[in-house]
Amino acid sequence: MKSPWTPQIERMYQGITRRASAEQPLTKKAPKLPIKYLTLAIDKHVTPFLKNPDQIPIVTLRAIVAQHLQYSLCARISDLLRLRACDLAVTTLGDTPAMSITFRSSKTDPRFEGSTSYVIFNGSEYCLYSLLVLYYNRLRLYSSDTSCLDTSYLLPRTGNGTTSKSSRILVADGRYAISASTLMKDVNLIYSNLGLKHKITSKSAKSLGVSSAFRLGMSDDHIRVLGRWRSIATAQHYRAIDDTTLIEIFSKIMLKTSSTAVPRSLAALTDQASNSIASRTTPSWSSAHSAPLNRALIFQILLASGYLDPQGCPLNNDGYPLPQDVPEVRANGEDLLAIESSQTFIVTLPN
Structure with missing residues (x-):
């Protein structure tokens, strides 16, 4: 039996799709997040308190961890809000310390098949592995490789203790996950204090991670695994070309000369004409005789x-x-x- 989807029907479908897409509003790209602001946030709010992480405000540390996870794993903010403390486990890949993060569900996983990403220890001052260890110690969370099954949300809400007036110190309430709007409000407050002029959205850090992966020359298959995508076309949607790459692209074929213009x-x-003109006396309107220019x-x-x-x-x-x-x-x-x-x-x- 022949397929009913003939070439004529395919061309009609493509024409209808093009006409329908022209009537839809343009999709705005996420505002760019310069990577320097993420490193500045770690330098200011985390690095000075490594010996005593309890001095770091939970709200600030939670926002920085969420941004770092989005950047390093190219993760959606909605997927991070579903994570619980037991979804993370300390492990090794070969001889390298690592931390596995299991996404039990996501926007593109309606059957709950799950996917696992890894955070590798690199020993740098901006290492996400070390930041997650500090975060677990600060919020008193337990990963799945321990003897405790901790079902607290990884990005929890904060409260004022047992009652509303018993304490003004914010503590984590792992029974509920923070909302995306509240989390992005905390993130924008941190970045604005560091000098970022515009507000970012929940896709900015993810777009930064995808763009960095393309800029570093990662293959399409590796980027697809990094972002847990089925098609590399999805990654292209989040890709944003930074200013450095634009300069590199558009300066390749510029005409260059080794002398003057x-x-x-x-x-x-x-130069000869300039010297000849400069040596003349400036004529006035009443002067009938002026030095003729060398024709x-x-x-x-x-x-x-x-x-x-x-x-x-x-x-x-x-x-x-x-x-x-x-x-x-x-x-x-x-x-x-x-x-x-x-x-x-x-x-x-x-x-």
Whole structure:
């Protein structure tokens, strides 16, 4: 039996899709997040308190951890809000310490098949592995490799103790996950204090991670595994080209010269003309006698700059001779006019 999906139906479907897409509003890209603000946030709010992490406010540390997870794992904010403390486990990949993060469900996983990502220990001051260990110690969370099954949300809400007036110190309440709007409000407050002029959205850190993966030369298959995507086309949607890459792209084929912007011969002629003009006395309107300009020098300058052909005829922008001068027009004082012949074409239709 032949397939009912014929080439004609395929072309009709593509035409309907193009027409429908033209009527939809354009999808705005996520505002760019310069990576320096993420490192500045760690330097200011985390690094000075490594010996005593209890001095780090939970709200601040929670926002930085969420941003770092989005950047390193190219994760949606909605997927991070579903994570619980027991979804993380300390493990090893070969001989390298790592931490596994199990996403039990996601937007693109309606069957709850699950997927696992890994955070690798690299020993740097911005290491996500070390930041997660500090975060677990600060919020008193337990990963699944311990003897305790901790079902607290990884990004929990905060409360004022047992009752609303018992304490002004915010503590984590793992029974509920924080909302995305509240989390992004805390993130934008941190970045604005560091000098970021515009607000970012919940996709900015993810877009930064995807863009960094492309810029570092990762293959399409590796990027697809990093973001837990089935198709690399999804990653292209989040890709944003930073200013450094734009400069690198558009500066490749720029014309470059080792000398000045004008040819050496033309530059020499221009200097001679400038010296000749500068040596003259500035004429006044009442002066009937002024030093004549060297016409031969002017002709050499125009010839070298492409405004005259070797016969002395002026050229237009395309390099073709201009219309011939008409003495009758010049006699009337209209030097810029030229006589052009026109032709009229008559089309006769049959009866």
